[in-house]
Amino acid sequence: MALGFRKLRQSLFINTLPRLLAGLLFIYVYCEYLIYYVVQIQCGFPTLDKKTNVEPVYAMIFADPHLLGRNAHWLDKWRREWQMHRAFQTAMTLHTPEIVFVLGDLFDEGDKCSEKDFSDYVQRFHELFKVPDGTSLYAVAGNHDVGFHYKITPQLSGRWERRMRAPPVRLLSVRGAHFVLLNSMALQGDGCELCARADAEIHDIADILKCSSGSKLCKGKKKLEKYSRPILIQHFPLYRASDSQCTEPDAAPLPERDSLFVERRDCLSKESTEYLVESLHPRLAFGGHTHHSCALRHSFVPTSDHKIEFVEYTVPSFSWRNRLDPKYYLVTISSDEARVSKCELPREWTLQVTAVTLLAALLLYLRYSNTRRKDFNYNKHLSGKKV
Template identity: 70%
Template sequence: MPLLLPRLRRSFLSNFIPRLFIGLAFIYVYCEYLIYYVTQIQCGWAMLSKEPTEGVEPVYAMVIADTHLLGSRNGHWFDKWRREWQMHRAFQAAMTLHSPEVVFVLGDLFDEGKWCPEKEFNDYVERFYKLFEVPETTAMYSVVGNHDIGFHYRITPHLAKRFETRLKSPPVQLVSIRGNHFVLINSMAMEGDGCTLCARTVAEIANISNILKCSSGSSLCKGKRRLERYSRPIIMQHYPLYRESDTICTEPDAAPLPERNSLFEERWDCLSKESTEYLVESLHPRAAFGAHTHHSCMLRHSFVPTTDHKIEFVEYTVPSFSWRNRLDPKYYLLTITPEEVKVSKCGLPREWTLQITAILMTLALLVYLRYYTSVNTLNYKLLSGKKV
């Protein structure tokens, strides 16, 4: 019996300590990795209202916005590290669970792109592609935001050129996938003042507009280039289209009050009214996606350029993907055919959800270890002949 008691104590310690470390390790892995899968597995691709044309598969696209990767000027290094790896884990979970064939990033990839020198910008780009890595089977397209190159008044040819070159993001780009057409636009180049960048952008929009007219069989066609299959395009840009404010946004994750009632400043918070009308009349979109506000919004637009013609479409403002900008970051999943655009909004775990989950799991671990300790203490007393 005297030899059994030390052995029992050693057995207790050799089992207690591993249980403690295994429990803490599981809590860490769950709160830092698995929770992103648990939350996002609840979100999936939206169902189409009708079957697509035979032989034509829907396009499955993911849309994120406003990642705002920190540079060397703003924020503490720990905040920078924490937020970036949160986005990385969340993005990789989304890619694993949903496997989109194309990802659109709607601007403000970088928080300090408009200020940083060349070496820092190159580091920025490498970090972005590392954090938001996609498989070879997935295409990624980025549109520029005001934090990437600055608002219109401070854009230089160098700032615009380096983003275009490194991110493969010209001021206007037409992307066609199985009869679905996306027009990617530099919002800051829609100033309408005839600057070099603006003139280039307007000329390319006019060219794409003509391609779309020719593809649709319009009598206004002035060229020979046509798309293999016509459908109204989808606009992708950083700014929202013109609206007076977010007051008309009724989504649960719209801008909070009283911020929601603040009037927008054209060319700063949204496109100008003139630029919006120009885009709509030139491209006749069936949907539009923007960002910039960091909040969600869905609007149904109806433009009537002439008395016998109406252009109707839905505009979505995509919330920020970063915990620095929102307590509940979001992204969109799009199921697209030439006839339909269906949208699912997916949420990432809130910061407090991560913290409360960690606290509750730690408390559960402590209760379990307390119970384990009590049972072993009772066994020790019984074997030692002590009164229980």
């Protein structure tokens, strides 16, 4: 009798352990890999309303990953970077954008770390956010990368420009879609060396756009192949009094939403914003910095007979450390149209609830399966006995 029950226990152990391990492996793979596909496959590049003979430009835009520095706890650092890496690589696999724009604050301690730590930062960033062949990545500086304007030194701005190949201002043109990439901290207008360089570049780009549009105000000879109003890409939002007009579900929570912005710290100054808009006549603008979402329609009237209207999108942070529901944008752009999709990443509580639910289901399945097997084997054992 005792020998029979010993064999029964051994049989249950041999049958249960492989199932338990297989179940735990599935839970791990699903929660650490597959769930990113399940969530992100629901989002894609939007379709343009107007048909065009030229292939549209497909761009992915994300903001504020804030890679942690030397002073961060290693477990928090590993966990957050692993999440962002999986989410980004999944996006590359599912969507394969032509261009990726990162709207600043790539690094959490980029403005105060040593040269060696900055080099490590850059290497980690490119490892975590590796793009496939055929995709180009462009980053604009954030205040955590080079410091706020009052803190920027030639050394801080110089190493950012060299290592990230990101000048203060850049004009990027792809098949009739034009992007102006800006260092927000270089738009203070106080005549500093960095600001003077940025101002000169903006002036040159503005003249190229005027010449390309056929404006009589054109002074130079450089022209674009095909003119279209540009798209602004920078870290700071354009000037606004607060986030009170931002009504998206992932906008800043109340009462934070009604807190007044401080110019040059929370957003561009009003003067710099008017200068950019009147110089470049954008059709779209993207910024980050607040870690929250906002879609805001601007209307500028520089003269009584001229109005400049466009929509500005503030992109939420890509890091679970900054918000519970990170997001990114997919944008489809032609020379005369642009459409935007906001894509969600798995919420952290979704990962946790999913793991707990799957674990509970696994344990219930094993208990039910073992109970049935035990009853079957016990009855079989009794039926084999002689009476």
